[in-house]
Structures are given as C-alpha cells and as structure tokens.
Amino acid sequence: xxxxxxxxxxxxxxxxxxxxxxxxxxxxxxxxxxxxxxxxxxxxxxxxxxxxxxxxxxxxxxxxxxxxxxxxxxxxxxxxxxxxxxxxxxxxxxxxxxxxxxxxxxxxxxxxxxxxxxxxxxxxxxxxxxxxxxxxxxxxx
Numbered sequence: 227x228x229x230x231x232x233x234x235x236x237x238x239x240x241x242x243x244x245x246x247x248x249x250x251x252x253x254x255x256x257x258x259x260x261x262x263x264x265x266x267x268x269x270x271x272x273x274x275x276x277x278x279x280x281x282x283x284x285x286x287x288x289x290x291x292x293x294x295x296x297x298x299x300x301x302x303x304x305x306x307x308x309x310x311x312x313x314x315x316x317x318x319x320x321x322x323x324x325x326x327x328x329x330x331x332x333x334x335x336x337x338x339x340x341x342x343x344x345x346x347x348x349x350x351x352x353x354x355x356x357x358x359x360x361x362x363x364x365x366x367x
Contacts, residue, residue, distance in 0.1 A: 278354045278355070278356060278361075279329065279354070279355040279356065280329070280330040280335070280352055280353065280354060280355065280361065281327040281328060281329055281330060281352070281353060281355050282302065282313060282327065282328060282330050282338055282342075282350065282351065282352045282353075283313060283325055283326060283327040283328075283350075283351050283353075284303070284310075284311050284312060284313055284349050284350055284351070285349040285351065286310045286311075286312070286324070286349070287349075288347045288348060288349035289310045289311050289347050289349045290346050290347035290349075291305065291309040291310055291311065292345075292346055292347070293305050293311065294341060294344050294345055294346070295311050295341040295345060295350055296311060298337045298338070298340050298341040298344070299334050299337040299338050299341055301314070301331070301334055302314060302328065302330070302331070302334060302337075302338055302341075303341065304320055306320055306322070311349075312326070313326060313327065313328045314328065315328060316328075329355075330352060338350075338352060338362075339352065339362045342362045342363045343362070348363070348364040349364075350362075350363055351363040351364070351365065352366075
C-alpha cells in the first residue's frame, strides 16, 4: 500500500497516512485491519496460554442446576428446560449427548475456569484436547 499524505481533524497535513480516518461525532474511528477481532468478538482461537487447545464438558449426573456456569460464560453454557447445564455448540445449540465437548474460546478461558472452580456440583471439566488430561475441574491433576 502506498503511503500518502492525509489531513488531521484540524485540517493540518499529516504524512504517512495509509488509510483515511473517519470522524463521527466526538469519536475518531480507526479502521480495523482484517483478521483483528473487534471489541466484544469471540475469536476462533482456542489455545490456553501454554499453547494447548482446551475443551470443556459437563457431567449432567452431578449438575445441581445452580446456573453459575451460565452466569460466568453464557456463550459456552446454558440451562435447559430440565434444569441442568449443557455446553453450547458453535450454532448456539445445546449439546445434550453424554460427554459432549466444545472448544474453550481463549477470550472466555478465565470465565470457563471460574465456572469450573465455583460450580457447587463440581461437574465442569476443562481438559487438554491433545491428551484429554483435565486441567481445571474436580479431576484436575
């Protein structure tokens, strides 16, 4: 992309502007480069800080239906009409098969871990995808 001269909000000339900036009201809007998530977006990256991909599942036999998980991470957990919590698939559909897992989105990792730690039924299990070792939850090593 060629480097061009542009104008700042006061109308002064600014060298090195690659894209025009848009002024809306009192806020200055800077274009977001492709591939960079916008504020509030959940990315598809599911790796923990150590670089390991993680997944989460709920043992419904132990679920007490308190809904703490859905309060912490509603993008991942939801209570069904039966009063039990389930993980949600990419299409927001509740996965009701026994042992159903979903990837843990990196931006929600802390919320999912807090859900596992605070769950009174100790039914939330977060494990590494590579070796299926539980890293958060009642059976964590």
